[in-house]
Amino acid sequence: AQTVTQSQPEMSVQEAETVTLSCTYDTSENNYYLFWYKQPPSRQMILVIRQEAYKQQNATENRFSVNFQKAAKSFSLKISDSQLGDTAMYFCAFMSAGANSKLTFGKGITLSVRP
Amino acid sequence: DVKVTQSSRYLVKRTGEKVFLECVQDMDHENMFWYRQDPGLGLRLIYFSYDVKMKEKGDIPEGYSVSREKKERFSLILESASTNQTSMYLCASSAPGLANYEQYFGPGTRLTVT
Numbered sequence: 001a002q003t004v005t006q007s008q009p010e011m012s013v014q015e016a017e018t019v020t021l022s023c024t025y026d027t028s029e030n031n032y033y034l035f036w037y038k039q040p041p042s043r044q045m046i047l048v049i050r051q052e053a054y055k056q057q058n059a060t061e062n063r064f065s066v067n068f069q070k071a072a073k074s075f076s077l078k079i080s081d082s083q084l085g086d087t088a089m090y091f092c093a094f095m096s097a098g099a100n101s102k103l104t105f106g107k108g109i110t111l112s113v114r115p
Numbered sequence: 116d117v118k119v120t121q122s123s124r125y126l127v128k129r130t131g132e133k134v135f136l137e138c139v140q141d142m143d144h145e146n147m148f149w150y151r152q153d154p155g156l157g158l159r160l161i162y163f164s165y166d167v168k169m170k171e172k173g174d175i176p177e178g179y180s181v182s183r184e185k186k187e188r189f190s191l192i193l194e195s196a197s198t199n200q201t202s203m204y205l206c207a208s209s210a211p212g213l214a215n216y217e218q219y220f221g222p223g224t225r226l227t228v229t
Binding site: 035 | 119148150155156157158159160163173205207216217218220221222223
């Protein structure tokens, strides 16, 4: 079974600065997908970024980028130029490749952006 | 935009009651999921469904059942609610196939069992 570990329960960052959220996972599979989801306070969970394991290039979505280290089974999220709206819980998640696979989530990290 | 709606944002029930949590999605997605979210535990999968009338157990199915009579609707049932089922319940849906693995989430139902 796959496991996803987010060891930091909380982090805080000053507005406009950069912050990195850590995630490690354990799997014996070679093909899979990794995700970061964001859950703002009292709002719906949304997908932030996705990484395919077969791609060597790190995914980027505007101010959000990942550092995917397949050998180390590490998948960190970097948020550049942090904004107040980035305050949320962030969940790292793993999904095996193949039709109808399930997401396995980490425990989440609460990020607070200070004005 | 994909829309996933849940019947209630907040629900208070008594121990032993039968509880229905409803989820509806409007994107014709084949896959639907029920999770519970607890502090320090993240999201845990209760049940999921890949098609109408199909259901699969997730990681924590005990005490729950589901129903999927129509493609757009996926119901979570607590046959006899207990206090340890007090939690936030999230529904999600996704389209099948290798090209799209994004799950779209509803706003959640915060259930309190007293």
